[in-house]
Structures are given as C-alpha cells and as structure tokens.
Amino acid sequence: MRLSKNKKIYLFIFFIISSSLFATDEVYKSLLKKAALDNDFERSVDINLPFDKNLSEIGKRLFEDKALSFNSNTSCSSCHVDRFGSADGLPVAFGVGAEGEGKERIKTNGKIVPRNALPLWGRGGKDFHTFFWDGRVFVDENGKVRSQIENTVESSDPLIVAAHLPFVAIREMVEDNEDVSKNLKKESIDITAELYQQLVDKLSNETSYIKELAVLYGVEENEVTFNHIATSIAHFIRDKFSIKKTPFENFVFEDSPLSNDAIMGGILFYGKAKCSSCHTGKYFSDLKFYSLPFKQSFFGMNGFGVDYGKYNMTENNDDLYKFRTPPLYNVEKTAPYSHSGSYNTLQEVIIAHYDPLRDLNFEDLDYKDRIELIKRIKNSPFKVDEIPTLSDTEINQLSEFLKTLTFD
Amino acid sequence: MGFILGNIWKIPYKYIVIKLYGEDYKDLVYQCDYVMKDHYLAKSKVMLEPNEESLKNLEQAEYSLIHCHEYDKFRKKLLSLGLDEIDLSYLGLEIIEEKQIDINEIVDIHEIKQK
Numbered sequence: 381m382r383l384s385k386n387k388k389i390y391l392f393i394f395f396i397i398s399s400s401l402f403a404t405d406e407v408y409k410s411l412l413k414k415a416a417l418d419n420d421f422e423r424s425v426d427i428n429l430p431f432d433k434n435l436s437e438i439g440k441r442l443f444e445d446k447a448l449s450f451n452s453n454t455s456c457s458s459c460h461v462d463r464f465g466s467a468d469g470l471p472v473a474f475g476v477g478a479e480g481e482g483k484e485r486i487k488t489n490g491k492i493v494p495r496n497a498l499p500l501w502g503r504g505g506k507d508f509h510t511f512f513w514d515g516r517v518f519v520d521e522n523g524k525v526r527s528q529i530e531n532t533v534e535s536s537d538p539l540i541v542a543a544h545l546p547f548v549a550i551r552e553m554v555e556d557n558e559d560v561s562k563n564l565k566k567e568s569i570d571i572t573a574e575l576y577q578q579l580v581d582k583l584s585n586e587t588s589y590i591k592e593l594a595v596l597y598g599v600e601e602n603e604v605t606f607n608h609i610a611t612s613i614a615h616f617i618r619d620k621f622s623i624k625k626t627p628f629e630n631f632v633f634e635d636s637p638l639s640n641d642a643i644m645g646g647i648l649f650y651g652k653a654k655c656s657s658c659h660t661g662k663y664f665s666d667l668k669f670y671s672l673p674f675k676q677s678f679f680g681m682n683g684f685g686v687d688y689g690k691y692n693m694t695e696n697n698d699d700l701y702k703f704r705t706p707p708l709y710n711v712e713k714t715a716p717y718s719h720s721g722s723y724n725t726l727q728e729v730i731i732a733h734y735d736p737l738r739d740l741n742f743e744d745l746d747y748k749d750r751i752e753l754i755k756r757i758k759n760s761p762f763k764v765d766e767i768p769t770l771s772d773t774e775i776n777q778l779s780e781f782l783k784t785l786t787f788d
Numbered sequence: 789m790g791f792i793l794g795n796i797w798k799i800p801y802k803y804i805v806i807k808l809y810g811e812d813y814k815d816l817v818y819q820c821d822y823v824m825k826d827h828y829l830a831k832s833k834v835m836l837e838p839n840e841e842s843l844k845n846l847e848q849a850e851y852s853l854i855h856c857h858e859y860d861k862f863r864k865k866l867l868s869l870g871l872d873e874i875d876l877s878y879l880g881l882e883i884i885e886e887k888q889i890d891i892n893e894i895v896d897i898h899e900i901k902q903k
Binding site: 405407408411415418647650651652654656657765766769771 | 815822823826833844845847848849850851852854855857
C-alpha cells in the first residue's frame with residue numbers, strides 16, 4: 381500500500397506526539413534534584429572519613445584471616461563477601477562451622493546466626509552513629525559511644541567498638557560447644573576482656589600480626605591489645621567500604637542522565653511512597669528504629685520464630701520488634717532483605733512495607749506465626765494516612781531508582 | 789456526503805487512540821485524585837499537629853502533586869491527538885465508578901448465598 385505525502389506527514393506527527401507522551405521533562409528532573417537535596421543527600425567525597433593506609437593494609441589481612449576466630453574457621457570475610465555487596469547472599473548468617481561462600485555455607489553444617497548479615501558500605505563514614513540491626517553500638521546524645529562492652533572497650537569511634545563485637549559473638553565467631561557453655565557463657569560482660577586477651581595470645585602464638593601491630597602503633601609487643609586489632613580492621617572498613625560515586629550522585633550534581641523509570645521512582649521515593657520518612661539523609665537511613673510488619677524467617681533471636689529486635693538491647697517494651705532503618709547504598713547487591721532475610725527481591729521488600737499481606741501464604745502460618753504478625757502490624761509506625769497506595773508499575777519504578785544507588 | 793465521510797473516520801480513529809492510551813489516562817486520573825486527597829490530609833494534619841513529622845509528610849505530599857502535572861500533560865496530549873472533552877470525561881467516569889456494583893449483581897450474589 382502506497383501512502384500519499386500528506387498521510388505520511390500526518391502519520392509522522394502522530395508518532396512524534398505519541399512518543400512525547402512518555403518523555404520525562406525537565407520539571408521531573410528538577411523536582412527530584414530538589415527533593416534529594418532537601419533530604420540531605422550529599423556527595424560521596426563529603427561523606428567519607430580519612431583512614432591510615434598502613435593500618436588499612438594490615439586490617440585487610442586481619443579481616444580475611446580465620447585465625448581471628450577461636451575455632452580458626454571463620455573470618456570477617458566469611459560473611460562479608462564482595463560478590464554479595466559485602467553481605468553474604470543468605471537470609472540469615474551461617475557462622476562457625478560453615479565453609480565457603482553464599483549457599484555453600486548452608487550445606488556445611490554451620491551454626492545459624494538468626495539475623496541477616498549486614499553490608500558494610502558507609503559504616504566508617506561521617507555521622508554513621510548506630511550499628512547493627514538492634515543498635516547494640518550507638519553514640520548517645522552526649523557524644524559517648526555506648527555498647528554492651530563499654531566497660532571493656534573505650535573508644536570515641538563507634539566503628540572501632542562495633543568491630544570488636546563479632547569476635548566474641550557465640551555462633552557467629554565463637555563455637556557454641558560444651559566448653560564454651562561452661563566457661564564463657566556467663567551473665568557478666570567482663571568475660572569479654574578475658575576473651576579478647578585470649579585472642580591476642582592466640583594470634584601471638586600462631587601469627588606475626590602482634591609483632592607487626594607493635595611496630596605500626598609504636599608500642600611494645602606485650603602492650604598490643606585487641607583494640608589495636610579492631611582499630612586496624614576499622615581503618616580497612618573505612619577504606620574498602622567507603623561510599624563511592626553513584627549514577628544518582630552524578631544525576632544530582634553533574635546532570636548525568638537517568639532513565640525515566642528511575643526518575644519517576646525517585647520522585648515516588650521522596651513523595652507519594654513516603655520512603656524518605658525513614659530512608660533519608662546521607663546514607664538513605666535516619667538510623668532510627670521501627671517495627672515493620674515483615675515476615676520472620678528462621679527461629680529468630682528470641683526463638684520460636686520471634687525476634688524482639690532493639691528490645692533485646694534496651695528491655696524497653698516500646699522497642700519491641702524494632703530494627704534500625706537499613707542504609708540503601710548498593711542495596712541492589714545485598715539481597716535477601718530484612719532483618720531475617722525474608723524477601724528475595726527489591727520489589728518484594730518494598731511491597732512488604734505497606735502491603736504485608738500480599739505475598740503471605742496463610743496456610744504456611746500457624747496460630748503463633750499469625751499472632752506474632754498481628755503484633756508487628758500493630759506496632760507498625762505508619763498511621764492510616766501515611767500508608768501509600770502503589771501500583772506494580774510504581775513499585776518497579778522505585779526499584780529502578782534504588783538501582784541508581786549502586787557502585788562498584 | 790463529504791461532511792459525513794469527513795467525520796465518520798473519527799470513530800475508528802478515536803477508538804484506536806482510546807484503546808492505546810485510555811488505561812494510562814484512567815490511571816493518571818486516579819493518581820492525581822489520590823495525591824490531591826493525600827495533600828489535603830497532610831495539610832489538615834499540619835494545622836492540627838504542627839511538628840517535624842507532619843511537616844515532612846506535607847513536603848512529601850507536595851512532591852507527589854507532580855502526578856497531577858503528569859495527568860494534565862497527558863490530558864492535553866490526548867486532546868491534541870483528537871479526543872474531545874466528552875471522550876475524556878467518559879474515561880474519567882469509568883475509573884471513578886470502577887467499583888460500582890450493578891444492582892443485578894447484588895441480587896445475583898444474594899441469590900447465590902440463599903442457595
């Protein structure tokens with residue numbers, strides 16, 4: 381069929397108008413940039429703090445060395461793996477006894493640590509003041525670093541204090557055997573000082589680290605403490621897991637392009653979806669605590685499929701089921717999501733925030749699970765006028781926006 | 789005759805345009821209505837409880853009003869594609885009354901329950 385010249389022109393105009401219907405215009409870009417800056421989004425170079433290169437280098441070796449665990453089969457890098465965005469790719473961590481990376485750890489009879497392994501991005505950055513899902517290390521209103529081990533470990537740097545904890549955590553890096561139960565599982569936290577000294581003695585006998593640390597810190601070998609080890613690891617974390625430039629940073633500050641879906645997702649993030657109520661600031665987290673109606677996987681920190689979250693640290697009933705808002709840098713790489721890794725994709729976890737019943741199979745829940753879920757829903761921070769109504773298209777746009785927070 | 793032929797082609801043309809863009813338009817009608825209601829609620833809350841949280845909520849609701857800009861833009865494009873106000877009003881009504889149950893359906897449901 382041959383079209384006349386006029387018909388061809390009409391057809392061309394029709395297609396131009398049709399395609400322009402879906403173009404993202406400048407007003408959307410400007411709005412997203414304004415919203416990001418209003419919510420304290422910062423350039424990555426302004427977030428990161430300085431570190432000592434020599435301490436970072438020895439910190440890297442310590443981070444990767446299994447000699448730092450009592451049973452010598454677990455290192456920091458067992459659960460903080462590059463290809464899983466510095467987490468472990470599993471719903472919950474598999475600690476002592478597990479071998480390999482990712483799914484391999486499930487098959488090797490490791491001890492389950494009933495929380496999702498957290499990524500490390502930005503942990504050494506400016507104003508990052510609250511660590512772990514339940515905030516077991518935090519900086520109080522007077523600027524003092526508070527933790528379970530504050531009588532044993534003194535530091536003004538919360539990252540250094542946080543770097544101490546996994547080494548004395550039972551199941552995580554300490555085997556839960558008869559000997560440990562008898563000698564180390566005590567109510568007194570003073571036992572931690574003894575444990576740290578034992579680890580220093582172990583390293584002194586088995587490795588050259590203590591000699592090297594003595595030189596680096598300018599102290600005698602017998603003056604090297606676990607604090608020197610944790611400090612070196614903290615310098616490595618500050619170096620390796622610093623925040624780097626993302627497509628979103630390039631968009632906001634250098635006018636680089638983003639896809640239309642990512643731009644619309646960003647506007648939803650700061651607007652209608654209300655994500656920025658909690659995922660705000662330089663790390664896309666207010667570092668505060670909320671109870672969300674998420675599914676609980678595995679047995680939970682309190683057993684029987686229950687995890688009381690921050691309550692376990694404070695014993696304040698107001699903190700029941702509350703967990704720290706997770707920062708979102710590199711979130712694309714750190715699936716599965718939530719404190720017990722119950723959600724495999726970004727879409728699933730976004731939906732679970734406001735429509736927790738959508739993906740639930742009620743046949744899988746017994747009466748205990750259902751009542752626990754009701755408690756978490758009841759404790760949810762959202763008031764009725766704060767629950768967004770989002771379509772699947774909008775969920776996908778939000779997901780596309782989150783992918784712009786990724787870097788290598 | 790020329791007048792009739794000149795206008796009759798509009799029927800299949802409009803049908804195609806509505807088939808192509810009708811659902812997107814209806815979705816935007818809903819979105820704009822939703823964000824306006826949300827904005828109204830957020831403003832009321834600031835009046836009642838002026839605090840950091842309610843102000844943040846209002847700020848988010850203000851950003852959301854961009855969806856009405858999108859609706860407005862889409863509406864104008866559909867007008868430029870040849871649909872008229874009556875066509876757009878009809879599409880708008882379809883989405884507003886989407887959940888309306890016909891009285892016969894109520895009777896059917898009732899009858900099924902009685903069986």
